[in-house]
Amino acid sequence: xxxxxxxxxxxxxxxILEINDENFFRIRAYRRAAQNIENIxxxxxxxxxxxxxxxxxxGVDLAQKITExxxxxxxEYFEALKKKIPAGLLEIMSIPGIGPKTTKLLHEQLGIDSIxxxxxxxxxxxxxxxxxxxxxxxxxxxxxxxxxRHKHEHTLLSTAMAVAERITRELxxxxxxxxxxxxxxxxxxxxxxxxxxxxVTSTQAQKIMDAFIRLSPVSEILAQGPTKAAVRTIEGxxxxxxxxxxxxxxxxxxxxxxxxxxxxxxxELAKKNGLKINEYGVFSEQDERRVAGATEEDVYAALxxxxxxxxxxxxxxxxxxxxxxxxxxxxxxPQVRADLHVHSEWSDGNSSIEAMAAAARGxxxxxxxxxxxxxxxxxxxxxxxxxxxxxxxxxxxxxKKLKNFRILCxxxxxxxxxxxxxxxxxxxxQFDVVLAAVHSGFKQSRDQMTMRLITxxxxxxxxxxxxxxxxxxxxxxxxxxxxEAVADTAARTGTALEINCYPKRLDxxxxxxxxxxxxxxxxxxxxxxxxxxxxxxxxxGVAVARRGWLEPGNVLNCLxxxxxxxxxxxxx
DNA sequence: GCCGTTTTCGGCCCGACTGTTTTCAGTCG
Numbered sequence: 001x002x003x004x005x006x007x008x009x010x011x012x013x014x015x016i017l018e019i020n021d022e023n024f025f026r027i028r029a030y031r032r033a034a035q036n037i038e039n040i041x042x043x044x045x046x047x048x049x050x051x052x053x054x055x056x057x058x059g060v061d062l063a064q065k066i067t068e069x070x071x072x073x074x075x076e077y078f079e080a081l082k083k084k085i086p087a088g089l090l091e092i093m094s095i096p097g098i099g100p101k102t103t104k105l106l107h108e109q110l111g112i113d114s115i116x117x118x119x120x121x122x123x124x125x126x127x128x129x130x131x132x133x134x135x136x137x138x139x140x141x142x143x144x145x146x147x148x149r150h151k152h153e154h155t156l157l158s159t160a161m162a163v164a165e166r167i168t169r170e171l172x173x174x175x176x177x178x179x180x181x182x183x184x185x186x187x188x189x190x191x192x193x194x195x196x197x198x199x200v201t202s203t204q205a206q207k208i209m210d211a212f213i214r215l216s217p218v219s220e221i222l223a224q225g226p227t228k229a230a231v232r233t234i235e236g237x238x239x240x241x242x243x244x245x246x247x248x249x250x251x252x253x254x255x256x257x258x259x260x261x262x263x264x265x266x267x268e269l270a271k272k273n274g275l276k277i278n279e280y281g282v283f284s285e286q287d288e289r290r291v292a293g294a295t296e297e298d299v300y301a302a303l304x305x306x307x308x309x310x311x312x313x314x315x316x317x318x319x320x321x322x323x324x325x326x327x328x329x330x331x332x333x334p335q336v337r338a339d340l341h342v343h344s345e346w347s348d349g350n351s352s353i354e355a356m357a358a359a360a361r362g363x364x365x366x367x368x369x370x371x372x373x374x375x376x377x378x379x380x381x382x383x384x385x386x387x388x389x390x391x392x393x394x395x396x397x398x399x400k401k402l403k404n405f406r407i408l409c410x411x412x413x414x415x416x417x418x419x420x421x422x423x424x425x426x427x428x429x430q431f432d433v434v435l436a437a438v439h440s441g442f443k444q445s446r447d448q449m450t451m452r453l454i455t456x457x458x459x460x461x462x463x464x465x466x467x468x469x470x471x472x473x474x475x476x477x478x479x480x481x482x483x484e485a486v487a488d489t490a491a492r493t494g495t496a497l498e499i500n501c502y503p504k505r506l507d508x509x510x511x512x513x514x515x516x517x518x519x520x521x522x523x524x525x526x527x528x529x530x531x532x533x534x535x536x537x538x539x540x541g542v543a544v545a546r547r548g549w550l551e552p553g554n555v556l557n558c559l560x561x562x563x564x565x566x567x568x569x570x571x572x
Numbered sequence: 573g574c575c576g577t578t579t580t581c582g583g584c585c586c587g588a589c590t591g592t593t594t595t596c597a598g599t600c601g
Contacts, residue, residue, distance in 0.1 A: 023573080024584090025573070025574080025583090025584055026573050026574090027573090028573085028574095028584080029573035029574055029584095030573075032573090032574085033573085033574090056574095057573090057574065057575095058573095058574085059573065059574050059575080060573090060574095061573060061574090062573070062574085096599095096600090097590090097598095097599070097600090098599085099598060099599050099600085100598090100599095101597080101598055101599085102598075102599090132591090132592070132593090132597090133591090133592090134591075134592070136590085136591060136592085137591070137592090140590090140591090184601090195601090197601090223588090223589055223590075223600095224589085225588065225589050225590090226588095226589095227588075228587095228588055228589065229589095230589090230600095240601080242588090255586085255587090255601095256601090258601080260585095260601065263585070263586085263601095264584095264585055264586090265585095266585090267585040267586070268584080268585070270585090271584095271585080272577085276585090276586085277585080277586085278585085278586055278587065279586085279587070279588095280587095
């Protein structure tokens, strides 16, 4: 029973309790615990074994339930609960617009216990037989079901950012608009997002709303009120707009940026201090007087907190850190001096080394590592040792011509199934920097895969393990390995772990990056560019680094060239 | 079901929009 499986069971319990109309706070307790369990990289079974199940939101009762799940793989309470309601009710509740109350009503009055039955009833206009439901609800049920069927669960951050850019560019032409910011999970730079949130200030909200629903990417209007609207774009992405008065911009930006969990936490904190926070400002509870609201800094200051960067606002300890004055000084894009993972036409890239160097330089980098694939990776035209020698000679001549920029000779060497590398040490010693990666045998056991990675890290030439988990977002899960053991070895051997910046990888993810930092592991940023325009993906990698609480000192790429080379030599 | 810089009991974030009915519950974020 993995952490995510346990979290999923807790969420399911919450859903069932909700249909059964149980105490709202009890339901929330299960959801809160589930979220905190997902934020742990350590295997919860180990924590149970060693009796140190200290997780926020997990008290005596939930700790007992986790222990039962970890030890037996089952939970009596959950099994009994499942018998109380048909499984189909949970999927009905997942239809947008249909919540626990409606689900229960449909089940009790019409015996509906599946999406199929619900769809049939709606087509036959039987929904209106239920008191309180009319034609509009019937329509919304059918729309919701259709949406559920072909909605892509997640939108990649890179895709969402492109759509957000188009929306805000068009909206910025409305003369009545004074300020605008993207908010929500896009602003927090989550790797995937469900919708795009846009905040606008204006004293003429109606004008903004009118313009918003007429923007060219809009295909459907989902909701429209005087200050709030929601549309769906032709790409199928939901965009929410909120308009507030200028004096409320900061409070609204905090509120609309979230996360929901962060908002709840700061509102609780406000309450303890006799204050109330909503999207219009921070108010004194006694006399309703506004004490802050115009800027985010003011809002946090009213709570006696320093400004908390959006990427940290997940209620994963950032508020406590802020209170102690221990927020990290997060890495920023201009501090990144290099791209340490770049391909060229010598293996599976589409451009010459010269073209890639020019593009990297144009992006403000001081150096980059060309890291083409090794010999056995046939699909990617991996380089033989002879070709490696040729490439190194070629790069040497190129470097002579370059001013204020340096190309490093690197390789992305394949880690074979037994943990040995695709090049001998004799070949590896010629490179400035060696990246190692798993490209095959993803189905190996947890122990095998862990040993494979650890063996690779013990090689003195391996500087960085790239895309360490092997996942592709919404396409392929990470291979099974013991991250704690791998991170410990990385720290001990002085091997860096990569944040691969390719939009579908973003591997390591934010949670693991943060854990790596805690263990003193250096992190490397690599765009894995196969063409010049892909260097822009560095922004995504920086976003993950920031979400993982990284400071410039945690990141290899922030080292000056000489320092970087010195560090690599240290491991040799 | 959790939790404690007033509390081990009694709180637990806050508001907008929709659909329905006519003052509000349900849903969402």
